[in-house]
Amino acid sequence: MMERISRNTRIFFEGAFYSYKALFRWLNPATYLASKVLAPLTIMIFFVFIGAYASGSNNASFYVIGNSLIFAASSGIFGVTMSVGGERWTGTLPYLFGCPANRGAMFIGRAFMHILDGMLGVFIGLGWGILLFKLDLSQANPLALLLTILVTTFSTSGLGLLMGCLSLITRNVMLVNNTVYFALLIFSGANIPVEELPAWMQVIANGLPLTRGVACARTIIAGGSLTEIMPLLKEELLIGIILTILGYFLFKVFEIQAKKLGTLDIF
């Protein structure tokens, strides 16, 4: 029993590390940093300035917080999807499905580094907000904010795991990923208050990861307490768990199907 736990833990962390490394090792450090630090900044600036044009520069923090949390989704969706789907593109999927390793450790491990990466992205976003848009974090409870960022990054990674499974059966993974990412920009409340959306869109917004995370982060930064945001945070966590389980279930289904039909690496 102990041996199995230790073996699965090793598979989890080794898989997490190597899949992350495989995704970014080909970039030189400057390019990697540009994609991690500069690209998110430009997206944030774009939406903050549209916001400033719409409602004045006093509202900048609304857009800064929303778009900082979006960076969690960026890692969660693109990173995790590419980690899972990349196995198919690089021709390593048959080996992965052929090995006797625990599928849960292998599959969920793919998200681990991207959760850390996504959290780092949110910190970078908030850092840019402080530097460029005078974001005030003095009222924020650091622990509550950290917990919010962790839970939000986890829940968006859950969505990434689900999308990653889809990338095992479709060629147009970038289309699906980008569409989901841009939909989150609209529905999550990062740029438009959820209560201003039409009723049918609010229903969708409430079923998505990130929506509650953005709301929690705004409450915490405005001086709210952990107790105040706890119900929302629990729901965000629950959404993440549901998406991860759903993703794992699909992963298993696709594995069985692909083995049956002999379509493991057919595009």
Next chain:
Amino acid sequence: MCGWWEGRNKMNQVQKNLRVMLLAFEVEMRQNLTDGFVIFGILIQPLLVALMALWMLKGKGPDYAIFVVVGSGMTGLWTTLLFNGGNSITGERWTGTLEPLVASPASLRMIIFGKVLANVAQSLGSMIGSYLLISTILGYPLTLARPALFAVSLLVTVFALVCFGLILASFFILIPDFARMVNTLEFPIYILCGFLFPIALLPGWTTPISYLLSPYWAAQALHGAAQGTLTTGQILADWGWMLAFSLSYILISGKLYQVILRKARVDATLDIVGN
């Protein structure tokens, strides 16, 4: 007699170049129709940006919906130009067709011009899509204040962006990290060219950078003609800037393409991806 013969040869050359360009245009169009990411760049992303901007900018006066149509359409034009037009040469490298293209007597620049033109022409679908979404589905009243000036502005914009694409495509080859950095170049142009907010909101030091980018003049002419906020003289000046930049891009690209092909032949890296 000699002059007549030279004139006829030149006409033949022009005809051949046009034929090459049109064939490259057709092939690129056909290939793009099967590419999901192109569909995302042309239709889905601009429509989502339009929806978002529509909500964010509501209350910005009666003309804001047409401002959003033009601005989100411009985001589609730029995204397609950057990701697809920019990859016009590297794409041939990936598919192993760059060597035969270079070996053929046709001008590589004309081939790339045709390919980029196909991308930019297709990405006009962004503006049409945004227009249909906002007017037909969402029911906003949309009127072009100066339709004739808008139509000509659009034509000049297409030409200017295609010329800009010639330079972009060469950067993908000359600067190995350019393709890897491409994600970081999408939004800066949205910002610096005032697609969805005036550049006056940006710090003053960024203004000269905006003036050096032809998409900025394109956005200014299109917004101005659509909303009727610019005089005819101002729009003509915008066209002038776009044409001046286009001319310089054409001249510079001629030299750049010579450098690329010479270097690739000397280093024997014509079909080596990543060099």
